[in-house]
Amino acid sequence: MMTNGSGYGILAIEERSSRLHVTKKGMDSMASATPVVTDAATLEEVIEVLQEHVPMEMEGDFQPETLFEILVHAASNAESIEQTSKTLDAAPTGNDVRYHLSKLENLEALEEQLNQALRSRVPGRLQNSHQKLAIDLNLIPYYGTPSEEEEPYIIRSQAKDGTSSFYAYATVYVISRGKRVTLALHAVRRDETLVCVITRLLDQMARLRISAKRLYLDRSFYCVPVIRWLQACDIPFEMPVIVRGKQGGTRALVQQKRTYKTWYTMHSSSYGSVTFQVWVVGTYQMGRRGQHGVEYLAFVVYKVPLGIRALPGDYRKRFGIESSYRLKNLCRIRTTTKNPVTRLLYVGIAFLLVNLWVFIIWTCVSRPRKGGRQLFQALFPLRTMLQFLRQAVERRIGVKTGIYLPEEVLL
Numbered sequence: 001m002m003t004n005g006s007g008y009g010i011l012a013i014e015e016r017s018s019r020l021h022v023t024k025k026g027m028d029s030m031a032s033a034t035p036v037v038t039d040a041a042t043l044e045e046v047i048e049v050l051q052e053h054v055p056m057e058m059e060g061d062f063q064p065e066t067l068f069e070i071l072v073h074a075a076s077n078a079e080s081i082e083q084t085s086k087t088l089d090a091a092p093t094g095n096d097v098r099y100h101l102s103k104l105e106n107l108e109a110l111e112e113q114l115n116q117a118l119r120s121r122v123p124g125r126l127q128n129s130h131q132k133l134a135i136d137l138n139l140i141p142y143y144g145t146p147s148e149e150e151e152p153y154i155i156r157s158q159a160k161d162g163t164s165s166f167y168a169y170a171t172v173y174v175i176s177r178g179k180r181v182t183l184a185l186h187a188v189r190r191d192e193t194l195v196c197v198i199t200r201l202l203d204q205m206a207r208l209r210i211s212a213k214r215l216y217l218d219r220s221f222y223c224v225p226v227i228r229w230l231q232a233c234d235i236p237f238e239m240p241v242i243v244r245g246k247q248g249g250t251r252a253l254v255q256q257k258r259t260y261k262t263w264y265t266m267h268s269s270s271y272g273s274v275t276f277q278v279w280v281v282g283t284y285q286m287g288r289r290g291q292h293g294v295e296y297l298a299f300v301v302y303k304v305p306l307g308i309r310a311l312p313g314d315y316r317k318r319f320g321i322e323s324s325y326r327l328k329n330l331c332r333i334r335t336t337t338k339n340p341v342t343r344l345l346y347v348g349i350a351f352l353l354v355n356l357w358v359f360i361i362w363t364c365v366s367r368p369r370k371g372g373r374q375l376f377q378a379l380f381p382l383r384t385m386l387q388f389l390r391q392a393v394e395r396r397i398g399v400k401t402g403i404y405l406p407e408e409v410l411l
Helices: 023-030 037-053 064-077 081-087 095-101 109-119 194-207 224-234 249-254 307-331 340-363 382-397
Strands: 129-141 156-160 164-173 183-187 211-215 237-240 261-270 273-283 294-302
Touching: 037 064, 037 340, 037 382, 064 081, 064 095, 064 294, 064 340, 064 382, 081 095, 095 237, 109 183, 109 194, 109 340, 129 156, 129 194, 129 307, 129 340, 156 249, 164 194, 164 340, 183 194, 183 340, 194 224, 194 249, 211 307, 224 261, 224 273, 224 294, 237 307, 249 261, 249 273, 249 294, 273 307, 294 307, 307 340, 307 382
Parallel strands: 129 211, 211 237
Antiparallel strands: 129 164, 156 164, 164 183, 237 294, 261 273, 273 294
């Protein structure tokens, strides 16, 4: 594997001319004589990353490469392992696949392996840099009564999709033009504090020597411990204020019907109090959610070098992390298993596929130019990449073209 000198794997033209490559003629004319990306090359890149960072113990003729091909096919279709095994002609049964996946028992070790995979293919020069980062929690519904093994990873939250129990995955996402990737993933335990979750994710960033130029957090992090900790660490951040009550408290901040800055002290019976600056900004709703007129929003702001009226537009950059969750859902393996380790693997593969899609666009479906790299994302949307992966796996393993009754039925 050739690297770019900073430790990242790159698609070197000299090394992979038969795989993912770009010709000068293709970049100049936008009609290359040879493809810059192929389905076979895309699959090879994905399988290579998985084999490099997620080692699997196999038995018999069942090879790790075949296992990963089945997982990638299921992910690209957002379907179950069982359905994929029934679709592919020479694939092992769903029970065989699940048997080998059950050997993954150490969740912490798998989490570290997946984070190494997420960091292994990143576009541009993110290492040794100062970046805008977004941190959020992605909740996946849990149904039923948790076992002793599952219970530590089930958290309670506001009811959604018929349940108030969820698996929670915290991620940190880089907000940089053309390089929006998820660089760390953490399976949240029920007994973990939000400060612990943020610390774990920023520790992963430290391994890449990426520091937070600005941190974007959503309202679920609005609490005394998080705000006090971020101030103590001197990390610039933006976070919405939760407006509560009818008259006083934070409700009074937005009832003044004006744009201004002020100081507010939040109290907690368990964690004491913290004082922070609040920016209240009026924005025109322009028919959003059927509303018109001016809406006043309040944000906790710490050391952010912006004008107050620019704050809502800047904070909207955080919604990129929510877009990453929607993209992840396009390629997350569907399952009814409650095993926390297996579910983490499926979520990690989904985020990895989105990262590799961004990486391939940056590396191959683009060209350098003065003023910033030109990306041709419209030529290679994520759904096209997923289609590439499906058809490449189907070409390797084959698909069933007929259904046959058992012999005993025919007798």
